[in-house]
Every structure is written in structure tokens, then in C-alpha cells.
Amino acid sequence: MTLTGWLQAVVIFAVLIACTKPLGSYMFAVFTGRRTWLTPLIAPLERALYRITGVRADDEMNWRQYALAMLGFSFVGFAYLFALLLVQGSLPLNPQHFPSLSPGLAWNTAISFLTNTNWQFYAGESTMSYLSQMAGLAWHNFVSAGVGIAIAVAVVRGFAAKGAGSLGNFWVDLTRACLYVLLPISMVAALVLTAQGVPQNLNAYRTVTTIAGGKQTIVGGPIASQEAIKELGTNGGGYVNANSASPNENPTPLTNALEIFLILLIASGLTYTYGKMVGDTRQGWAIFAAMFALFWLGFAAIYHAEASGNPLVHQLAVRGGNMEGKETRFGVAGSSLFIEATTGTSTGAVNASIDSFMPIGGLVALLNLQLGEIAPGGVGSGLYAMLEFVVLTVFIAGLMVGRTPELLGKKIERREVQLAILAILVTPIFVLIPTALAALLPAGSSTLGNAGPHGFSEILYAFSSTNANNGSAFAGLGGDRFYYIATGISMFFGRFFVAIPMLALAGSLAEKRPVAAGAGTFSTASPTFVLLLLGTILIVGALTFLPADALGPIADHYLLYAGRTF
Amino acid sequence: MLKFLLVALRMTAVTVVLLGFLYPLLIMGIAHLAFPAQSSGSFVRVGGRIVGSRIIGERWTQARYFHGRPSAAGSAGYDPLSTGASNLGPDSKKLIARVVARIATLRKENPRESGMPPIGLLTASGSGIDPDISPSDARYQAERIAAARAIPLRRVLAVITAHTKPRTFGFLGEPRANVLALNLALDRVNGASTR
Structure with missing residues (x-):
């Protein structure tokens, strides 16, 4: 590890902290219908959109209506992308004449983008037409992120409500998330990216003769516009197969820093929005502190493992960190930070090959997914995943002191705890059972890219990633019908069986009237609470996943240092 | 539910037009005016002919060129x-x-x-x-290139020094040299004609 490597991480983080309050306040204004500095520009567009779609902006929804609207929109979005991919071969904006996708791949891809996962069993540069990329995949990058923010805002409204049963209006939240938050930031980011060299055109690929006399094909496409929302919306689906390792998506150290910043930006800002909405910004900072404590622990572990390098390579008298699967311009530090950011959120973009990381580097990435992506988490999903742990922690703290647990003055009772536990249980059920099945069935292990415990890690990572709607991979794993179907199911449940219980929980809390805090009330903004929250997250995560992880990356680590190869 | 589906259909149509078409096309328009070279693929031209892209690495095998x-x-x-x-x-x-x-x-x-x-x-x-190599990757190949081109080692080392980019702002990323830029500079030192 080097000082400059740490400095890079610290400076990006400092900029992030500086943006958390302004962005958080801005999003608070946006989602509570207050005026912002962009209102004069965007409000006419917003009103036109409501007029065309027939949305009545002041209609309030209870949690069931909110969830139904969200599901209806998701279903239409799924059907649209599925159909688009099935017929892209006969549609325009396809200068490379790519054929339509097979039904299995189109189905998996449509679920993947719908759920903000962006798991990819295809190579974008040789599969997707420009039309599919910009009007299909990049559109989903916007709205799946918008849906995530909408759900988070609705959940927070439930926490903050004073006895009204309403969570807001799904269509309004979705529209505002896209128009006021995602679109303006994406536009600025896309222009910076293209200034740095990310292509943004509709030209056909160009084949040139190099000065050494060889042939080279240079890829084109609307890449910058998609790259911006891919990171900002914590989607992560690469325009090209190598994702953000490709210089087409991430050409310079500056774009690398910008992409890391974009990945973390909204999740960080939403913690402040949460604090404002519940009327106590310390509540937001407490969650921020817990999220970034995990983030820094993870980064330190990955960076240390990767900087230490591969002992089997060192035996050959070669020095240096682990550079297999990493780009020269990012090096070990820039790759470690990106991977911590992308797995601590639900992004799944990668600027290096996680499959080729040291076992401990891979383990941290895997644990980030298994803990539910809360460091700081996906846009919206990070906050509501963290809030499920907050409910659980308050409950456990209540048990410890023998008092009815309270959160923001509201009693946490049986229904709330049941719903939080339900949301937490989805992760182990849809990760561990499919992993066990895949390891047992020939179809599950025939497409592995590595042998030994590392091969098992590829399976475990695939289901941890799809269930957590991350989309990054131990990419040696190949795709076939078994994985199309199994990961598709894992992504679906990972998204909706966390979001819907959380909406129900918010609906239940919304109906409760808060009572004033007394002398015995346990403050959820105190350092003690942050520590308790971290403890709960780590214990739940460790109890659930350590046995499986021991068979994968942990065994891999010890065997590697014992000199075993596979 | 039917009402929600109808709104969802209309919402999908409107946002596809706005976010799926207008947004990327607007960025394309601005980029085309403000950053024409970068947005079209950072082509590198020699004598008016495109020979590659500044951001995309290519395969080099001849002894007289730096290899990626x-x-x-x-x-x-x-x-x-x-x-x-x-x-x-x-x-x-x-x-x-x-x-x-x-x-x-x-x-x-x-x-x-x-x-x-x-x-x-x-x-x-x-x-x-990867379009780049590290300065030590470049120096390791310097003797070979000097011999293959029959030029003094110091001229190859000078090319490396001239084309090594430091970390951005001193702390972002790693020092690196673009292989195509290095090789074009070598050809300027002693011409491509000695192939």
C-alpha cells in the first residue's frame, strides 16, 4: 500500500462528504414538493409529463397502492425490454447488424436491468444494437434507479409520518427522481466523461490499418451518456464486456475517480435526506457513519490483499502487487477502491477482474454483497436495506434492556419485526439454496472458469451478486440455460421481496402516532447505536454466510498460501 | 391494477422518449460541438490516415516497437x-x-x-x-528497441521520459505511457521506413 493510494481514496471521500449535505437537502426539497433552483427549468416538463400520462400529482397512496404501482411499472418495463431485445435485429440504429437475442438471454437480461442488477451474460460490444443500448438498457438504468429512490423515499415517509397511512405517490416520486436528480447529474457527468475520451456517437465501428500493419476495429456508440447513469444509478451494466476496465468506458484516472464518486453519491446524499425527513439530521449521519465504517474496513482489506500481491508469482522472483486483470492507469489502489465502491453499493460495474483478485480481496467483495449492500448501498435500496437492520437493532436493544423498542418515537411491534426479518431472510434463502443446487448439479458446475475452491467461489458469488442486485461477477463463470433461469429468479426475489416487505413495514409505521421521547428512550443517533447497528449487521451476515464463504475464498486463501494450485 | 398498468404504459412511453432518446442525443450534440475528437473515438492520424485510437490498445509484435x-x-x-x-x-x-x-x-x-x-x-x-504500460514496463524494453533500431539507448529513454504521464493532480491513478504514442515517437526519431 502507498500513501498516494490512500490519499486518492481520502480525497474522493472528502468530496463525497462535502456533497452529502447539499445533495441531501436538495433531494429533501424535491421529494417534499419544495422549490429548488432547478424548479423553473424542470417543473414545466414535469407538469407536461403528468398531463400526458394522466397522473394526478396530489393523489396519495397507501403502501399497497404504492407497491402495486411499482410492480405494474416494473412489469411493463420488463415486457418492453424483453420485446425490444427479441426483435432488435429488425430495428434501426444497428449499424453492426447484430441479430436479435435468444429468448433465454433476452429474459435474463430484461430481469437483470429491471431489477437494477445488470448481471450480463453477453458482451455488449458484439451483442447489443445502439437502439437496445440507449433506449432499452440505459433507459432501465434511469428508471430502475428512480424506482429505488422512490421506494426509499416512501419508506422514510412511513417512518416519519404522524399517523397518516399514506406513503406518497409512486408516479410523482419516480418522475421527480428521474427529472430532478438523475437526469441533471448524468448530463454533467456524461459531458465530463466524453471530454476525457469516452465515445458518444452513432457511427458504425471503424476498422483501421495500424502502423505495424495489423487491423484494428474501433468501437463506437452512445457510451458516455450510458456510462454516466450506469454509475450514478448504481446499475453497473457495461456498455462493453470489459465494463469500466475498458478505456472506452473509463479512459483516465480522472474518469475513474468520477465514476467512484458517482457510484457513492446518491446513497450518501439520501442519508441526509432521511435525517431531514424524520426531522433530525443526526439520525441520517448515524446511518452514514455505519455505512462508511464498513466501507473503509472493506477498502483497507481489499487494498492490503491486492498490494501484497500473489505469493505464487513472487516465488518466481517477480515483485509487485497483484496486477492480473487490472489496468495500468488505475493500478492496485484505483482498482481496489472501485471494487469496494461497486460492491458496497448495488452497482456491479468493475474496472478490474474480481475473479483474479486475491482470495481476501474477493472475499470482501463477496461479503459486501452478502451483508445486503449497505456500504453505502444502491440508490434507494441501500437506505431501505439499512433501515431493515435499524429496525432489527432497535428490537434487539429493546430486548436487552427489557423495554418496548422504539424508533423515532414509534413502537416497534411484532408486525414490524416480522417484516424486517422477512426482508433479511430473502438473502440467505435465495443465495445459499441455489448455490448448493448449482454445486450439486452438473449443469451448475460445467461452466466454471476455475477449479478448486475458487470455482465454488464463482458459483457463490454469482448468486450473492444477483440476489443483492449487484451484477458484478467472478466472470470466469459462463452462461447457459441453467444460469439464465437460476440467476433470473435470484434477481427477481432479491429486488421485490426486500422492497415489498419494507413498504409494508413503512405502511405499518405510518399509521402509528409518535410519542415523545422519555428518559429511558434509546437514542438511534448515538455512537452506541452505530456500534450496535454494525454489530448486528456483522453478526447476522457472519452467522448466515461464513460456512459457505469458508468453502470458497477462505479455503482458497489458506491453500494458496500453502502453495497449492488448481 | 388496470389503471396502474395504463399509467405505467404511458409513463414508459414518455420516459423512453425523454431518457432513452433525447438525453443521449442531446449529449451527442453538445459533445460533437465541444469535444469532436474525443466523442468520435480519439482517432490517431498519421499523414491524414487513421492508424488507431489514443485510448484503445493494440497488439505489437515487432522488436522495434514497444509492446503492450x-x-x-x-x-x-x-x-x-x-x-x-x-x-x-x-x-x-x-x-x-x-x-x-x-x-x-x-x-x-x-x-x-x-x-x-x-x-x-x-x-x-x-x-x-489496455493502451498503457508503466514506466518500468517501458524501460525493460528500451535496450531491445535501441538495438533493433540501431539508435543510442538514451534516445529511447528520452522518448519514454517525454511520453510518461504522471498521476493526475499528483495522486489519481498511476504513472503510465501510451504505447501508440511511444511508438509513433520512435518512428519520428528514426523513420518507419526502416521496417
């Missing part, structure tokens, strides 16, 4: 239509065998260099089209 890093993109490497990494785990037999083979090849190609090859030249990049 090993590549796992496509069967021959550096295939921009099949980008990606080897995805081999750190304890993979295949990976270790590849590193051993690369050491042997590099030592044969660079007989005047006594030290071990640097890590960058022994490991495949993440994209398979």
Missing part, C-alpha cells in the same frame, strides 16, 4: 470486439504457467536486460485493450 501488456481479449489478444480479462484465479495452474511462459519469452526477446520483467508485462490487463 498481455491481453486476454479474443484468442490472439487485443480484440476490441471481445474485451475482458483472463478471469483466472490467483492459484490457477493456467495463470502460473502463463506467467512462467511470459518470463521466458520476455527474457529471450530482451537478452540485454538482466533483471526480471516487471509485473505489468507478466499479467493480462482487465480490459485486454
